[in-house]
Amino acid sequence: MLSHPRAPQTEGHGTWLTAAISAAALAALFAVRPEILGLVPRADQLVVQFAIFVVAVVLGGLAIRAFLSRVFFHLKGTGLYAWRPVATWCLYVILGLGVLSALDINLTGLLAAGAIIGVVVGVAAQTSLGSVFAGLVLLTARPFVVGNWVHIRTYLFSGMEYSGIVTHVGVVYTTLDVGGRPVRIPNSGVLMAALTVTHVPLQIDIELQLAPETSLTQLSLRLERHLHLRPGESVNLHPVRLQAQEGGQMICQLQIRSHLPVDLAQVSRLIMTQDPQPAPADPVG
Numbered sequence: 001m002l003s004h005p006r007a008p009q010t011e012g013h014g015t016w017l018t019a020a021i022s023a024a025a026l027a028a029l030f031a032v033r034p035e036i037l038g039l040v041p042r043a044d045q046l047v048v049q050f051a052i053f054v055v056a057v058v059l060g061g062l063a064i065r066a067f068l069s070r071v072f073f074h075l076k077g078t079g080l081y082a083w084r085p086v087a088t089w090c091l092y093v094i095l096g097l098g099v100l101s102a103l104d105i106n107l108t109g110l111l112a113a114g115a116i117i118g119v120v121v122g123v124a125a126q127t128s129l130g131s132v133f134a135g136l137v138l139l140t141a142r143p144f145v146v147g148n149w150v151h152i153r154t155y156l157f158s159g160m161e162y163s164g165i166v167t168h169v170g171v172v173y174t175t176l177d178v179g180g181r182p183v184r185i186p187n188s189g190v191l192m193a194a195l196t197v198t199h200v201p202l203q204i205d206i207e208l209q210l211a212p213e214t215s216l217t218q219l220s221l222r223l224e225r226h227l228h229l230r231p232g233e234s235v236n237l238h239p240v241r242l243q244a245q246e247g248g249q250m251i252c253q254l255q256i257r258s259h260l261p262v263d264l265a266q267v268s269r270l271i272m273t274q275d276p277q278p279a280p281a282d283p284v285g
Contacts, residue, residue, distance in 0.1 A: 015070040022063035029056055053099060060095040064088065086132075086171065131172045134187035138169055145169075149201040150176070152185065154193035163202055200232050204256040204267060207240065209249045216252065219271065223256070226270055233258045 033052055040048050068091070072084045144150050144166055151163045162183055164176035173184040196202075210219075216237050223235045236255040243249040256262050 015066050015073070019063045019066035019070065022059045022066065026056055026059040026063065029059065056099045057095070060099065061092070064091045064095060067091075130188040131186045134191040135169070135171050135174075137191055138174070138187055143195060144197045148197050148199060151196035151202060152176075152190060152193045154189050165201060198257065200234070200257040200259060202255060203258045203260075203262040204254060204264060206254050208237075208252045208254050208271065209243075210252055210271075212242070212248050212250045214250065223267065223270055227256070227258070227262060227266075229258060 029052065036052070037045050037048060065088075068084060068088055146166050146168065148166050149164070150166055151161065153161045162176060162178060162185060164178035164183060166174065167177050167182065168175040170187075172187060174187055174190045176183045176185065210216075216239065220235045220237045223237075227235070229235070234257050236253075236257075238253055240251045240253050243251060254267075256267070
């Protein structure tokens with residue numbers, strides 16, 4: 001039975017070949033352009049110039065499409081693949097300016113108008129463009145990847161916090177799965193936020209009022225034992241402050257990280273039924 005295990009590699013080489021042939025043909029077209037214009041009457045040179053422009057755009061477009069197809073071939077399924085349309089249009093603009101310049105067309109007025117339009121569009125779309133460039137920074141620096149659990153806190157949301165699993169990092173938005181609900185946060189807000197990144201989601205984050213004599217170490221071990229936590233999952237219990245009211249209370253922060261949801265009622269029962277640490281006896285004598 002015949003098989004073709006090298007078909008994807010052959011396709012990749014064909015893509016590179018298409019880009020190389022198109023670029024070589026484009027260079028050859030510009031090299032012979034003066035000779036072509038010298039062979040036609042002056043009255044027909046404008047038509048020939050337009051035909052050369054069309055052919056050059058077609059060849060350049062083929063080269064760009066083949067080149068980007070090969071470059072982004074291994075980026076499918078990643079956040080960088082979302083940047084393919086942006087890279088395509090940027091290369092198309094560069095191709096158009098290059099072809100016009102090679103045809104001896106004065107671009108001064110066009111560039112001046114483009115600069116003015118660019119300033120106006122940049123001011124009008126400052127927030128969107130900020131998210132786009134922030135997305136590029138996130139995809140390059142990679143402070144987190146898809147599948148990580150992140151906790152985001154930023155002043156841009158009036159101090160609001162978002163916690164969830166990263167499901168997608170796009171050009172403009174980062175998407176979190178927050179309790180089964182997708183939440184899309186602008187990349188500019190994510191870039192300027194304080195991030196907590198881990199592979200284990202934070203299931204419980206609450207404050208407790210405990211007796212001052214409570215052993216936090218024993219309580220943490222009790223919670224870990226009864227919740228059947230797996231490797232990488234944890235119970236973090238640390239004191240925050242003391243209250244002098246009602247005989248004194250110790251305010252503690254309880255954080256439980258687990259891949260599975262944690263029953264808050266079970267946690268409450270474990271805390272309420274735990275035995276306080278006995279006070280040390282006074283020495284005799």
